[in-house]
Amino acid sequence: MWSISGDRIKTILRNTCVCALIILSISKTQANQSYEDIYQAQSGWHLGMAAGYGKVDNPVYQGRDIPLVLIPKLEFYWGDFAINNSQLIYTPWQNHSTTFSFLTRINEDGLYFIDDLLAASAGAAFLQRPFMSDGDPNQQKGITPPLLRRGDMERIDDRKISVLAGMEVNHDWQDWRVSAAWYQEISNYHHGDEAFLSIAKAWHGQSHLWLTSLELQYQSEDLLQYYYGTRLTDWIAGFSRFQPDSALNTSIKISYRFNINPQWDFIAEARAQHLDSSLNDSPLLEQQHLYSFFAGFAWSY
Template sequence: MFKAKLLLIAALFSAMASADEQSIYAAQSGWQFGLSTGYGKIDNPVHNSDDIPLYVIPNIEAFYGDFAFTNFELSWTPLSYDHHQLSFVAKMNRDGLYFIDSLASSSVLASLTTSALPGAPRPPSAQTQPNARKRVGNIQNIGERELSFLGGAQYLFDWQQWRVSASVFSELTHYYHGQQAELALSRYQQWNKHLVVASVQMQYQSNELTKYYYGSQRPELAAGFSYYQPQHAFNTSVQLTYQYQLDEKWRIISDIKWQTLDDEIADSPLVSKQHLLSYYAGVAWSY
Protein backbone atom coordinates (compact mmCIF):
# COMPACT_ATOMS: atom_id res chain seq x y z
CA MET A 1 0.00 0.00 0.00
CA PHE A 2 1.33 3.41 -0.93
CA LYS A 3 1.56 5.81 1.99
CA ALA A 4 2.79 9.39 1.97
CA LYS A 5 2.46 12.85 3.46
CA LEU A 6 1.62 16.19 1.98
CA LEU A 7 3.70 19.37 2.24
CA LEU A 8 1.45 22.13 3.58
CA ILE A 9 2.43 25.46 5.11
CA ALA A 10 5.82 25.47 6.79
CA ALA A 11 6.61 28.68 4.95
CA LEU A 12 3.61 30.40 6.54
CA PHE A 13 4.55 29.23 10.03
CA SER A 14 8.12 30.36 9.41
CA ALA A 15 6.86 33.86 8.71
CA MET A 16 4.70 33.71 11.83
CA ALA A 17 7.52 32.56 14.07
CA SER A 18 8.51 36.11 15.08
CA ALA A 19 5.26 37.98 14.43
CA ASP A 20 4.96 41.46 15.89
CA GLU A 21 2.33 44.19 15.96
CA GLN A 22 3.60 45.77 12.73
CA SER A 23 3.63 42.84 10.31
CA ILE A 24 3.83 39.04 10.42
CA TYR A 25 5.42 39.18 6.97
CA ALA A 26 8.65 40.95 8.02
CA ALA A 27 11.82 39.28 6.75
CA GLN A 28 14.13 37.54 9.21
CA SER A 29 17.91 37.51 9.46
CA GLY A 30 20.52 35.04 10.70
CA TRP A 31 19.15 31.60 11.51
CA GLN A 32 16.30 30.14 13.50
CA PHE A 33 15.40 26.69 14.75
CA GLY A 34 11.99 25.59 15.97
CA LEU A 35 10.13 22.43 16.89
CA SER A 36 6.44 21.71 17.46
CA THR A 37 4.80 18.65 18.96
CA GLY A 38 1.12 17.81 18.67
CA TYR A 39 -1.18 15.85 16.41
CA GLY A 40 -2.58 16.29 12.92
CA LYS A 41 -3.55 14.41 9.78
CA ILE A 42 -3.20 14.86 6.04
CA ASP A 43 -5.59 13.28 3.56
CA ASN A 44 -3.96 11.20 0.82
CA PRO A 45 -6.15 11.11 -2.31
CA VAL A 46 -4.41 8.09 -3.88
CA HIS A 47 -6.57 4.96 -4.00
CA ASN A 48 -6.13 2.53 -1.10
CA SER A 49 -3.54 4.74 0.64
CA ASP A 50 -3.65 5.67 4.32
CA ASP A 51 -4.16 9.19 5.58
CA ILE A 52 -1.05 10.49 7.27
CA PRO A 53 -0.67 11.35 10.98
CA LEU A 54 1.60 14.21 12.06
CA TYR A 55 3.32 14.42 15.42
CA VAL A 56 6.62 16.35 15.39
CA ILE A 57 7.31 19.22 12.97
CA PRO A 58 10.77 20.83 12.86
CA ASN A 59 11.42 24.27 11.40
CA ILE A 60 14.91 25.20 10.19
CA GLU A 61 15.61 28.62 8.70
CA ALA A 62 18.84 30.27 7.58
CA PHE A 63 19.25 33.72 6.02
CA TYR A 64 22.37 35.09 4.35
CA GLY A 65 22.02 38.34 2.47
CA ASP A 66 19.42 37.83 -0.27
CA PHE A 67 19.44 34.04 0.16
CA ALA A 68 17.15 32.06 2.44
CA PHE A 69 16.73 28.37 3.23
CA THR A 70 13.56 27.16 4.94
CA ASN A 71 13.37 23.39 5.32
CA PHE A 72 13.03 22.16 1.71
CA GLU A 73 12.71 25.59 0.10
CA LEU A 74 15.65 27.65 -1.18
CA SER A 75 15.10 31.24 -2.33
CA TRP A 76 17.03 34.22 -3.66
CA THR A 77 15.40 37.65 -3.38
CA PRO A 78 17.20 40.22 -5.58
CA LEU A 79 14.36 42.78 -5.39
CA SER A 80 12.77 43.80 -2.09
CA TYR A 81 10.89 47.01 -1.32
CA ASP A 82 8.43 48.16 1.33
CA HIS A 83 5.45 46.43 -0.28
CA HIS A 84 6.93 44.40 -3.15
CA GLN A 85 9.25 41.41 -3.27
CA LEU A 86 10.49 39.25 -6.13
CA SER A 87 12.20 35.92 -5.39
CA PHE A 88 13.50 32.95 -7.31
CA VAL A 89 12.57 29.75 -5.53
CA ALA A 90 13.40 26.03 -5.66
CA LYS A 91 11.12 23.69 -3.74
CA MET A 92 9.74 20.17 -3.59
CA ASN A 93 6.59 19.24 -5.51
CA ARG A 94 4.01 17.88 -3.06
CA ASP A 95 2.33 15.46 -5.49
CA GLY A 96 5.28 13.05 -5.47
CA LEU A 97 4.89 12.44 -1.74
CA TYR A 98 1.58 10.66 -2.31
CA PHE A 99 3.39 7.82 -4.09
CA ILE A 100 6.33 7.11 -1.75
CA ASP A 101 6.47 3.42 -0.76
CA SER A 102 8.19 3.88 2.60
CA LEU A 103 6.00 5.31 5.35
CA ALA A 104 9.11 6.24 7.35
CA SER A 105 10.61 8.20 4.45
CA SER A 106 7.39 10.02 3.66
CA SER A 107 6.89 10.81 7.37
CA VAL A 108 10.29 12.48 7.63
CA LEU A 109 9.82 14.50 4.43
CA ALA A 110 6.31 15.66 5.29
CA SER A 111 7.09 16.49 8.91
CA LEU A 112 9.70 18.98 7.72
CA THR A 113 6.88 21.15 6.34
CA THR A 114 3.35 20.83 7.83
CA SER A 115 0.53 21.95 10.28
CA ALA A 116 -3.36 22.15 11.05
CA LEU A 117 -6.46 21.90 13.52
CA PRO A 118 -7.71 18.70 15.29
CA GLY A 119 -11.25 17.36 15.40
CA ALA A 120 -12.52 19.13 12.29
CA PRO A 121 -15.59 17.37 10.83
CA ARG A 122 -15.35 16.02 7.30
CA PRO A 123 -18.07 17.38 4.98
CA PRO A 124 -20.33 14.70 3.46
CA SER A 125 -18.88 15.28 -0.01
CA ALA A 126 -15.29 14.60 1.04
CA GLN A 127 -15.29 11.19 -0.59
CA THR A 128 -15.43 11.19 -4.37
CA GLN A 129 -18.58 9.52 -5.73
CA PRO A 130 -18.00 6.29 -7.67
CA ASN A 131 -17.34 6.80 -11.38
CA ALA A 132 -18.63 4.13 -13.70
CA ARG A 133 -15.77 4.79 -16.11
CA LYS A 134 -13.16 3.99 -13.46
CA ARG A 135 -11.67 0.52 -13.22
CA VAL A 136 -9.54 0.20 -10.09
CA GLY A 137 -6.73 -2.31 -9.75
CA ASN A 138 -3.74 -3.00 -7.48
CA ILE A 139 -2.16 0.33 -6.49
CA GLN A 140 1.08 -1.42 -5.52
CA ASN A 141 1.75 -2.43 -9.13
CA ILE A 142 1.47 0.96 -10.85
CA GLY A 143 4.44 2.62 -12.55
CA GLU A 144 7.02 4.51 -10.51
CA ARG A 145 6.30 8.16 -9.65
CA GLU A 146 9.45 10.01 -8.64
CA LEU A 147 9.71 12.84 -6.14
CA SER A 148 10.30 15.97 -8.21
CA PHE A 149 11.55 19.49 -7.57
CA LEU A 150 10.33 22.79 -8.98
CA GLY A 151 12.10 26.04 -9.73
CA GLY A 152 10.65 29.43 -10.62
CA ALA A 153 9.76 32.94 -9.56
CA GLN A 154 7.49 34.28 -6.82
CA TYR A 155 6.10 37.79 -6.46
CA LEU A 156 4.72 39.11 -3.15
CA PHE A 157 2.72 42.25 -2.53
CA ASP A 158 2.05 43.28 1.09
CA TRP A 159 -0.39 46.00 2.07
CA GLN A 160 -1.39 46.55 5.69
CA GLN A 161 -2.79 43.16 6.80
CA TRP A 162 -3.04 41.68 3.29
CA ARG A 163 -0.64 39.65 1.17
CA VAL A 164 -0.97 38.66 -2.49
CA SER A 165 1.34 35.93 -3.72
CA ALA A 166 1.83 34.86 -7.34
CA SER A 167 4.32 32.21 -8.47
CA VAL A 168 5.22 30.20 -11.56
CA PHE A 169 7.38 27.05 -11.46
CA SER A 170 8.86 24.55 -13.91
CA GLU A 171 10.01 21.04 -13.07
CA LEU A 172 13.79 20.80 -12.57
CA THR A 173 14.24 17.03 -12.31
CA HIS A 174 13.17 16.26 -15.92
CA TYR A 175 10.68 13.50 -15.13
CA TYR A 176 7.74 15.13 -16.90
CA HIS A 177 8.80 18.69 -17.95
CA GLY A 178 5.66 20.26 -16.52
CA GLN A 179 4.68 23.56 -14.92
CA GLN A 180 2.83 24.68 -11.83
CA ALA A 181 1.52 28.13 -10.88
CA GLU A 182 -0.09 29.45 -7.72
CA LEU A 183 -2.09 32.55 -6.81
CA ALA A 184 -2.94 33.21 -3.15
CA LEU A 185 -4.57 35.92 -1.06
CA SER A 186 -3.96 36.06 2.71
CA ARG A 187 -5.08 38.30 5.54
CA TYR A 188 -3.98 38.29 9.15
CA GLN A 189 -5.52 39.75 12.29
CA GLN A 190 -3.64 40.15 15.55
CA TRP A 191 -4.98 40.89 19.04
CA ASN A 192 -2.28 41.03 21.69
CA LYS A 193 -0.97 37.44 21.81
CA HIS A 194 -3.57 36.04 19.40
CA LEU A 195 -2.92 35.76 15.68
CA VAL A 196 -5.30 34.52 12.96
CA VAL A 197 -4.35 34.09 9.29
CA ALA A 198 -6.95 33.26 6.61
CA SER A 199 -6.01 32.51 3.01
CA VAL A 200 -7.43 31.27 -0.28
CA GLN A 201 -5.36 29.78 -3.09
CA MET A 202 -5.73 28.62 -6.68
CA GLN A 203 -3.14 26.22 -8.10
CA TYR A 204 -2.58 25.43 -11.77
CA GLN A 205 -0.92 22.17 -12.85
CA SER A 206 -0.01 21.51 -16.48
CA ASN A 207 -0.97 18.49 -18.59
CA GLU A 208 2.50 16.99 -18.22
CA LEU A 209 2.37 17.12 -14.42
CA THR A 210 -1.13 15.68 -14.05
CA LYS A 211 -0.45 12.90 -16.60
CA TYR A 212 2.78 11.90 -14.84
CA TYR A 213 1.26 11.57 -11.39
CA TYR A 214 -2.41 10.79 -12.05
CA GLY A 215 -2.56 9.38 -15.57
CA SER A 216 -2.75 5.66 -16.31
CA GLN A 217 -0.91 3.99 -19.17
CA ARG A 218 0.56 0.53 -19.83
CA PRO A 219 1.82 -0.26 -16.27
CA GLU A 220 -1.48 0.89 -14.75
CA LEU A 221 -3.51 -1.08 -17.30
CA ALA A 222 -1.51 -4.19 -16.40
CA ALA A 223 -2.27 -3.48 -12.73
CA GLY A 224 -6.02 -3.48 -13.49
CA PHE A 225 -6.72 0.26 -13.81
CA SER A 226 -8.68 1.81 -16.67
CA TYR A 227 -6.88 4.01 -19.19
CA TYR A 228 -6.92 7.71 -18.31
CA GLN A 229 -5.00 10.79 -19.46
CA PRO A 230 -5.89 14.00 -17.55
CA GLN A 231 -5.47 17.52 -18.91
CA HIS A 232 -4.34 20.60 -17.00
CA ALA A 233 -5.94 21.13 -13.59
CA PHE A 234 -6.99 24.02 -11.35
CA ASN A 235 -7.02 23.08 -7.65
CA THR A 236 -8.46 25.41 -5.00
CA SER A 237 -7.97 25.60 -1.23
CA VAL A 238 -8.91 27.62 1.83
CA GLN A 239 -6.85 27.73 4.98
CA LEU A 240 -7.20 29.07 8.52
CA THR A 241 -4.32 29.36 10.98
CA TYR A 242 -4.35 30.37 14.66
CA GLN A 243 -1.52 30.87 17.11
CA TYR A 244 -1.25 32.06 20.70
CA GLN A 245 2.10 33.43 21.87
CA LEU A 246 2.77 32.12 25.37
CA ASP A 247 6.14 33.89 25.66
CA GLU A 248 9.13 34.74 23.45
CA LYS A 249 9.89 31.08 22.68
CA TRP A 250 6.66 29.13 23.15
CA ARG A 251 3.45 29.23 21.09
CA ILE A 252 0.26 27.25 20.70
CA ILE A 253 -0.33 26.67 16.98
CA SER A 254 -3.20 25.23 14.95
CA ASP A 255 -4.06 25.06 11.28
CA ILE A 256 -6.73 23.61 9.03
CA LYS A 257 -6.70 23.40 5.23
CA TRP A 258 -9.46 22.29 2.87
CA GLN A 259 -8.43 21.56 -0.72
CA THR A 260 -10.61 20.63 -3.70
CA LEU A 261 -8.90 18.81 -6.55
CA ASP A 262 -9.88 19.58 -10.13
CA ASP A 263 -12.16 17.01 -11.82
CA GLU A 264 -9.25 16.19 -14.16
CA ILE A 265 -7.41 14.73 -11.16
CA ALA A 266 -10.45 13.43 -9.25
CA ASP A 267 -11.61 11.41 -12.29
CA SER A 268 -8.33 9.47 -12.36
CA PRO A 269 -8.73 5.77 -11.44
CA LEU A 270 -5.73 6.24 -9.14
CA VAL A 271 -7.59 8.83 -7.04
CA SER A 272 -10.38 8.10 -4.56
CA LYS A 273 -10.83 11.53 -2.90
CA GLN A 274 -11.53 14.91 -4.44
CA HIS A 275 -11.78 16.94 -1.22
CA LEU A 276 -8.76 16.83 1.08
CA LEU A 277 -8.80 17.88 4.72
CA SER A 278 -5.53 18.52 6.54
CA TYR A 279 -5.10 19.74 10.10
CA TYR A 280 -2.58 20.08 12.92
CA ALA A 281 -2.50 21.47 16.47
CA GLY A 282 0.34 21.54 18.95
CA VAL A 283 2.85 23.47 20.99
CA ALA A 284 5.80 25.09 19.20
CA TRP A 285 9.19 26.19 20.51
CA SER A 286 11.59 28.43 18.60
CA TYR A 287 15.14 29.56 19.27
Protein backbone atom coordinates in the same frame (compact mmCIF):
# COMPACT_ATOMS: atom_id res chain seq x y z
CA MET B 1 -16.90 21.98 -13.66
CA TRP B 2 -14.35 23.54 -16.00
CA SER B 3 -15.36 23.44 -19.66
CA ILE B 4 -12.46 25.55 -20.91
CA SER B 5 -9.71 23.61 -22.71
CA GLY B 6 -6.44 22.83 -20.96
CA ASP B 7 -4.42 25.10 -23.25
CA ARG B 8 -6.93 27.93 -22.72
CA ILE B 9 -6.75 27.53 -18.92
CA LYS B 10 -2.96 27.45 -19.06
CA THR B 11 -2.87 30.63 -21.13
CA ILE B 12 -5.36 32.45 -18.87
CA LEU B 13 -3.55 31.57 -15.64
CA ARG B 14 -0.11 32.35 -17.02
CA ASN B 15 -1.31 35.72 -18.30
CA THR B 16 -2.94 36.40 -14.93
CA CYS B 17 0.27 35.58 -13.08
CA VAL B 18 2.34 37.70 -15.48
CA CYS B 19 -0.04 40.65 -15.02
CA ALA B 20 0.07 40.20 -11.26
CA LEU B 21 3.87 40.12 -11.33
CA ILE B 22 4.00 43.33 -13.37
CA ILE B 23 1.38 45.18 -11.30
CA LEU B 24 2.90 44.16 -7.99
CA SER B 25 6.42 44.94 -9.15
CA ILE B 26 5.67 48.51 -10.24
CA SER B 27 3.37 49.34 -7.33
CA LYS B 28 4.69 52.16 -5.16
CA THR B 29 1.83 52.12 -2.64
CA GLN B 30 3.15 52.24 0.90
CA ALA B 31 1.49 50.15 3.60
CA ASN B 32 -0.25 52.14 6.33
CA GLN B 33 0.77 49.58 8.93
CA SER B 34 4.12 47.80 9.32
CA TYR B 35 4.25 44.12 8.39
CA GLU B 36 7.57 43.45 10.04
CA ASP B 37 5.97 41.46 12.86
CA ILE B 38 4.04 39.20 10.44
CA TYR B 39 5.85 38.71 7.15
CA GLN B 40 9.42 39.94 7.56
CA ALA B 41 12.40 38.00 8.92
CA GLN B 42 15.63 38.81 10.72
CA SER B 43 19.02 37.69 9.38
CA GLY B 44 20.63 34.53 10.73
CA TRP B 45 19.36 31.14 11.80
CA HIS B 46 15.81 30.46 13.03
CA LEU B 47 15.39 26.94 14.41
CA GLY B 48 12.44 25.29 16.07
CA MET B 49 10.15 22.29 16.36
CA ALA B 50 6.39 21.92 16.67
CA ALA B 51 4.92 18.86 18.42
CA GLY B 52 1.26 17.93 18.31
CA TYR B 53 -1.07 15.91 16.14
CA GLY B 54 -2.51 16.33 12.68
CA LYS B 55 -2.95 14.57 9.35
CA VAL B 56 -2.91 15.10 5.60
CA ASP B 57 -5.60 13.38 3.51
CA ASN B 58 -4.24 11.01 0.85
CA PRO B 59 -6.43 11.08 -2.29
CA VAL B 60 -4.70 8.07 -3.92
CA TYR B 61 -6.63 4.79 -4.24
CA GLN B 62 -5.93 2.61 -1.15
CA GLY B 63 -3.57 5.30 0.10
CA ARG B 64 -3.25 5.82 3.85
CA ASP B 65 -3.67 9.29 5.34
CA ILE B 66 -0.36 10.83 6.37
CA PRO B 67 0.04 11.67 10.09
CA LEU B 68 1.75 14.83 11.32
CA VAL B 69 3.39 14.70 14.75
CA LEU B 70 6.60 16.74 14.55
CA ILE B 71 7.10 19.69 12.20
CA PRO B 72 10.59 21.23 12.02
CA LYS B 73 11.45 24.86 11.53
CA LEU B 74 14.75 25.36 9.71
CA GLU B 75 15.26 28.87 8.41
CA PHE B 76 18.34 30.83 7.45
CA TYR B 77 18.40 34.39 6.09
CA TRP B 78 21.57 36.02 4.76
CA GLY B 79 21.28 39.06 2.54
CA ASP B 80 19.18 38.17 -0.49
CA PHE B 81 19.45 34.41 0.14
CA ALA B 82 17.32 32.23 2.41
CA ILE B 83 16.58 28.62 3.34
CA ASN B 84 13.03 27.86 4.45
CA ASN B 85 12.76 24.17 5.37
CA SER B 86 12.84 22.50 1.91
CA GLN B 87 12.94 25.76 -0.06
CA LEU B 88 15.95 27.68 -1.38
CA ILE B 89 15.10 31.35 -1.97
CA TYR B 90 16.87 34.25 -3.70
CA THR B 91 15.22 37.68 -3.42
CA PRO B 92 16.97 40.18 -5.73
CA TRP B 93 14.41 42.98 -5.30
CA GLN B 94 12.18 44.22 -2.50
CA ASN B 95 10.81 47.41 -1.04
CA HIS B 96 8.69 48.24 1.99
CA SER B 97 5.68 46.23 0.85
CA THR B 98 6.67 44.04 -2.14
CA THR B 99 9.17 41.22 -2.67
CA PHE B 100 10.23 39.39 -5.84
CA SER B 101 11.99 36.04 -5.45
CA PHE B 102 13.37 33.04 -7.31
CA LEU B 103 12.92 29.80 -5.39
CA THR B 104 12.78 26.02 -5.46
CA ARG B 105 10.12 23.74 -3.99
CA ILE B 106 9.42 20.02 -3.66
CA ASN B 107 6.28 18.77 -5.39
CA GLU B 108 3.89 17.34 -2.77
CA ASP B 109 2.00 14.91 -5.04
CA GLY B 110 4.85 12.39 -4.84
CA LEU B 111 4.26 11.97 -1.10
CA TYR B 112 0.96 10.21 -1.77
CA PHE B 113 2.78 7.31 -3.45
CA ILE B 114 5.32 6.57 -0.67
CA ASP B 115 4.59 3.15 0.86
CA ASP B 116 6.47 3.77 4.13
CA LEU B 117 4.08 5.76 6.33
CA LEU B 118 6.91 7.02 8.55
CA ALA B 119 8.85 8.30 5.54
CA ALA B 120 5.72 9.92 4.13
CA SER B 121 5.04 11.59 7.49
CA ALA B 122 8.60 12.90 7.71
CA GLY B 123 8.43 14.17 4.15
CA ALA B 124 5.08 15.87 4.69
CA ALA B 125 6.40 17.55 7.85
CA PHE B 126 9.56 18.79 6.14
CA LEU B 127 7.63 20.13 3.15
CA GLN B 128 5.44 22.27 5.40
CA ARG B 129 6.38 25.91 5.50
CA PRO B 130 7.20 26.65 9.14
CA PHE B 131 3.94 27.54 10.88
CA MET B 132 3.39 31.27 11.07
CA SER B 133 7.10 31.71 10.40
CA ASP B 134 8.92 34.99 10.45
CA GLY B 135 9.33 34.96 6.68
CA ASP B 136 5.86 33.96 5.42
CA PRO B 137 2.25 34.89 6.00
CA ASN B 138 -6.14 17.87 2.73
CA GLN B 139 -12.74 13.04 3.98
CA GLN B 140 -15.18 13.08 1.69
CA LYS B 141 -15.22 10.36 -0.98
CA GLY B 142 -15.61 11.39 -4.59
CA ILE B 143 -18.16 9.72 -6.85
CA THR B 144 -16.53 6.83 -8.72
CA PRO B 145 -17.52 6.77 -12.39
CA PRO B 146 -18.80 3.36 -13.46
CA LEU B 147 -16.15 2.89 -16.17
CA LEU B 148 -13.22 3.16 -13.76
CA ARG B 149 -11.16 0.01 -13.29
CA ARG B 150 -8.78 -0.32 -10.37
CA GLY B 151 -6.17 -2.99 -9.89
CA ASP B 152 -3.13 -3.66 -7.71
CA MET B 153 -1.45 -0.48 -6.47
CA GLU B 154 1.72 -2.46 -5.69
CA ARG B 155 2.26 -3.05 -9.42
CA ILE B 156 1.85 0.46 -10.79
CA ASP B 157 4.73 2.43 -12.25
CA ASP B 158 6.78 4.38 -9.68
CA ARG B 159 5.96 8.05 -9.12
CA LYS B 160 8.91 10.02 -7.76
CA ILE B 161 8.95 13.19 -5.68
CA SER B 162 10.01 15.96 -8.06
CA VAL B 163 11.84 19.24 -7.57
CA LEU B 164 10.60 22.51 -9.05
CA ALA B 165 12.15 25.94 -9.39
CA GLY B 166 10.55 29.24 -10.26
CA MET B 167 9.70 32.74 -9.14
CA GLU B 168 7.35 34.37 -6.64
CA VAL B 169 6.19 37.89 -5.92
CA ASN B 170 4.49 39.03 -2.69
CA HIS B 171 2.79 42.36 -2.09
CA ASP B 172 1.73 43.49 1.42
CA TRP B 173 -0.83 46.19 2.10
CA GLN B 174 -2.07 46.84 5.62
CA ASP B 175 -3.15 43.37 6.87
CA TRP B 176 -3.36 41.82 3.41
CA ARG B 177 -0.88 39.86 1.29
CA VAL B 178 -1.28 39.00 -2.41
CA SER B 179 1.08 36.37 -3.86
CA ALA B 180 1.73 34.99 -7.34
CA ALA B 181 4.18 32.19 -8.14
CA TRP B 182 5.21 29.95 -11.05
CA TYR B 183 7.40 26.82 -10.90
CA GLN B 184 8.96 24.55 -13.54
CA GLU B 185 10.05 20.97 -12.79
CA ILE B 186 13.84 20.58 -12.91
CA SER B 187 14.41 16.97 -11.72
CA ASN B 188 13.70 15.54 -15.20
CA TYR B 189 10.74 13.32 -14.26
CA HIS B 190 7.78 14.98 -15.97
CA HIS B 191 8.80 18.53 -17.12
CA GLY B 192 5.51 19.91 -15.80
CA ASP B 193 4.82 23.22 -14.14
CA GLU B 194 2.65 24.73 -11.40
CA ALA B 195 1.35 28.22 -10.71
CA PHE B 196 -0.25 29.73 -7.62
CA LEU B 197 -2.32 32.84 -6.97
CA SER B 198 -3.30 33.57 -3.35
CA ILE B 199 -4.63 36.26 -1.06
CA ALA B 200 -4.14 36.27 2.73
CA LYS B 201 -5.63 38.36 5.54
CA ALA B 202 -4.11 38.70 9.02
CA TRP B 203 -5.77 39.63 12.31
CA HIS B 204 -3.35 40.18 15.17
CA GLY B 205 -3.30 41.35 18.76
CA GLN B 206 -0.74 41.45 21.52
CA SER B 207 -0.37 37.65 21.74
CA HIS B 208 -2.73 36.30 19.06
CA LEU B 209 -2.34 36.01 15.30
CA TRP B 210 -4.97 34.68 12.88
CA LEU B 211 -4.17 34.21 9.20
CA THR B 212 -6.70 33.18 6.54
CA SER B 213 -5.72 32.55 2.93
CA LEU B 214 -7.45 31.57 -0.32
CA GLU B 215 -5.37 29.91 -3.04
CA LEU B 216 -5.82 28.97 -6.69
CA GLN B 217 -3.37 26.31 -7.94
CA TYR B 218 -2.74 25.49 -11.59
CA GLN B 219 -1.11 22.14 -12.48
CA SER B 220 0.00 21.40 -16.02
CA GLU B 221 -0.96 18.37 -18.13
CA ASP B 222 2.56 16.92 -17.96
CA LEU B 223 2.65 17.05 -14.15
CA LEU B 224 -0.79 15.48 -13.77
CA GLN B 225 -0.06 12.80 -16.36
CA TYR B 226 3.01 11.72 -14.40
CA TYR B 227 1.23 11.40 -11.05
CA TYR B 228 -2.43 10.65 -11.84
CA GLY B 229 -2.51 9.55 -15.48
CA THR B 230 -2.05 5.88 -16.37
CA ARG B 231 0.44 4.20 -18.68
CA LEU B 232 1.22 0.69 -19.96
CA THR B 233 2.51 -0.66 -16.63
CA ASP B 234 -0.61 0.63 -14.87
CA TRP B 235 -2.94 -0.89 -17.49
CA ILE B 236 -1.27 -4.27 -17.03
CA ALA B 237 -1.81 -3.86 -13.26
CA GLY B 238 -5.56 -3.57 -13.91
CA PHE B 239 -6.17 0.18 -14.03
CA SER B 240 -8.24 1.88 -16.71
CA ARG B 241 -6.80 4.34 -19.18
CA PHE B 242 -6.72 8.01 -18.11
CA GLN B 243 -4.98 10.94 -19.79
CA PRO B 244 -5.55 14.18 -17.80
CA ASP B 245 -5.61 17.75 -19.01
CA SER B 246 -4.35 20.65 -16.94
CA ALA B 247 -6.29 21.42 -13.75
CA LEU B 248 -7.23 24.22 -11.38
CA ASN B 249 -7.41 23.33 -7.66
CA THR B 250 -8.71 25.64 -4.93
CA SER B 251 -7.98 25.72 -1.21
CA ILE B 252 -8.61 27.69 1.96
CA LYS B 253 -6.31 27.70 4.97
CA ILE B 254 -6.78 29.09 8.47
CA SER B 255 -3.81 29.44 10.83
CA TYR B 256 -3.63 30.55 14.45
CA ARG B 257 -0.72 31.36 16.75
CA PHE B 258 -0.77 32.23 20.43
CA ASN B 259 2.52 33.56 21.75
CA ILE B 260 3.26 32.13 25.21
CA ASN B 261 6.75 33.59 25.60
CA PRO B 262 9.70 34.46 23.31
CA GLN B 263 10.49 30.75 22.76
CA TRP B 264 7.11 29.02 22.89
CA ASP B 265 3.90 29.31 20.85
CA PHE B 266 0.68 27.35 20.56
CA ILE B 267 -0.11 26.84 16.88
CA ALA B 268 -3.02 25.41 14.93
CA GLU B 269 -3.72 25.16 11.23
CA ALA B 270 -6.49 23.67 9.06
CA ARG B 271 -6.64 23.44 5.28
CA ALA B 272 -9.40 22.33 2.87
CA GLN B 273 -8.57 21.66 -0.78
CA HIS B 274 -10.88 20.91 -3.71
CA LEU B 275 -9.34 19.06 -6.66
CA ASP B 276 -10.39 19.94 -10.19
CA SER B 277 -13.35 17.85 -11.39
CA SER B 278 -11.30 16.82 -14.44
CA LEU B 279 -9.38 14.47 -12.11
CA ASN B 280 -12.54 12.54 -11.15
CA ASP B 281 -11.88 9.99 -13.89
CA SER B 282 -8.41 9.06 -12.64
CA PRO B 283 -8.44 5.46 -11.32
CA LEU B 284 -5.54 6.40 -9.05
CA LEU B 285 -7.64 8.90 -7.07
CA GLU B 286 -10.66 8.30 -4.85
CA GLN B 287 -11.08 11.67 -3.13
CA GLN B 288 -11.82 15.11 -4.51
CA HIS B 289 -12.05 17.02 -1.23
CA LEU B 290 -8.89 16.91 0.90
CA TYR B 291 -8.50 18.10 4.48
CA SER B 292 -5.41 18.53 6.64
CA PHE B 293 -4.89 19.92 10.12
CA PHE B 294 -2.30 20.26 12.85
CA ALA B 295 -2.33 21.58 16.41
CA GLY B 296 0.49 21.63 18.94
CA PHE B 297 3.21 23.60 20.66
CA ALA B 298 6.15 25.12 18.82
CA TRP B 299 9.59 26.00 20.15
CA SER B 300 11.80 28.50 18.34
CA TYR B 301 15.33 29.72 18.82
